[in-house]
Amino acid sequence: MSRLPLSIVVLAAGKGTRMRNGRPKVLHPLAGWPLIRHVLATARALDLDRLVVVLAPGMDEVAAEVRGFAPEARIAIQDAPLGTGHAVAAARGELPTAGTVLVLYGDTPLLTQGTLARLLAEREKTDAAVAVLAFRPPDPTGYGRLRFSGDELVELVEERHADPALKAEGLCNSGVMAFDATRLPHLLDALPLRPEKNEVYLTDAVAVAVARGWNCRAVEGPWVEGLGVNSQRQLAELERLWQERRRAELLDGGVVMPAPETVFFAADCVVEPAAILEPYVVLGPGVRIAAGAVVHPFSHLEGAVVEAGAVVGPFARLRPGSVLEAGARVGNFVETKATRLGKGAKANHLSYLGDATIGAGANIGAGTITCNYDGFAKHRTEIGAGAFVGSNTALVAPVRVGEGAIVGAGSTVTEDVPDDALAIARGRQETKPGRAGELRSRLLRSAEERRRS
Ligand code: UD1
Ligand code: MG
DSSP, X not given: OOOSOEEEEEEOOOOOGGGOSSSOGGGSEETTEEHHHHHHHHHHHSOOSEEEXXXXXXXXXXXXXXXXXXTTOEEEEOSSOOOHHHHHHHTGGGOOSSSEEEEEETTOTTOOHHHHXXXXXXXXXXXXXXXXXXXXXXSOTTOOEEEEETTEEEEEEOGGGOOHHHHXXXXXXXXXXXXXXXXXXXXXXXXXXXXXXXXXXXXXXXHHHHHTTOOEEEEEOXXXXXOOOOSHHHHHHHHHHHHHHHHHHHHHTTOBOSSGGGEEEOTTOEEOTTOEEOSSEEEOTTOEEOTTOEEOSSEEESSEEEOTTOEEOSSEEEXXXXXXXXXXXXXXXXXXXXXXXXXXXXXXXXXXXXXXXXXXXXXXXXXXXXXXXXXXXXXXXXXXXTOEEOTTOXXXXXXXXXXXXXXXXXXXEOSOBOTTOEEOOSOOOOXXXXXXXXHHHHHHHHHHHHHHO
16 A cells, blocks of 8 residues: 555546537446546545546536545646646646655546555555556557556557557556656646647656656556446446456355346445345345345345345335335335335235335235325325235325234225224125126127127
């Protein structure tokens, strides 16, 4: 771990035109998080003294994301999109002139703390002016390359300027660069403007440093970590790699997943060891699955907490604010939202439970619906411990079914049901002995008359 003061600059002012949808690139989601949040999270995991994010004017949505996730970060504005070198220069006023300045790109989300720590250690050990994180992606198209003289890194060459021999070597620039903070201002001052693109490249800092006789280094990291997002296709590829990495971590941690390639996670999901995730499960942001819980196939969870021994699905949908206490069960074609099921409570078939509290051991019959919305506001439904709600019941909220109460199947419950009461709220059945035969003969006669006419 770095001992010198550490400042991190995250560049995110680029327009991301290659994404082709007008959205700031760094807000595109990866594992349910905006790209930049992954980079900020990794930055914060290091022992850092200052975090600066470089944005373009008008990037209010990105600024809001940065302030929400990393309120300590300072925001510097790059007034025109004149390249990565120009972007770092825009952060100059925020940077101390001692220690290390680590530059990260907001579009490179798979970096890990360990790899960055290795790069920082190498820069300090060798007292390099610049240390670059290199990687060997299976497809190097679009990345800058590294030119060495012996062990010395002497130049970063953008792909369009690289000769075939250099390209063939396959070692690429991840964009992650660690600078000696004392020498960085001199390098920034000397970066040339590249007239063909009207940009100042940060990558030129290596050649500038070498020209001054300053030592530069490269550290090779795992290839996955260097990948950047410049297109929708690359974003999808990084999503695949992110998911693969997360599945491997969870399996290593003891989560049971017989078909891991069909299970998807958001960046902040917590799954405890010995939880069972069966095939085709999607866990969105804010999900927590405790040890010993089971999620059966084709279930979709977001913002849900599933406690020990609870069982979900198959085909269940848990929306934000759903909590299944220990041993609770939510079965097929059941949707829950802002609903807590107490210990051992069950809703096994075909229900919508929204804005509800369901007491321990309560049983919610098939087809039960909480009518929580009256077109203007949401209202709560409370069901007491041990209550039994018969099938196809509509609970018109706000309403309370007491502890131990029973609601007859097919009821439309509009009034509170006291503890231990029996409520039946449906049309009374009329039964007429023998009338089935009579009705059948009458229907048969009229059918014959129609045929004859
Ligand atoms: C850059 C590197 C390339 C490297 C690759 C790794 C340069 C000149 N090239 O190319 O060597 O292999 O990253 O992914 O640096 N940005 C600004 N202001 C600007 C321009 C860019 O803040 O004026 C930010 C972008 O928002 C982005 C990052 O810098 O987060 C990188 O910019 P991008 O245009 O994606 O550079 P690449 O072409 O990928
Ligand atoms: Mg890029």
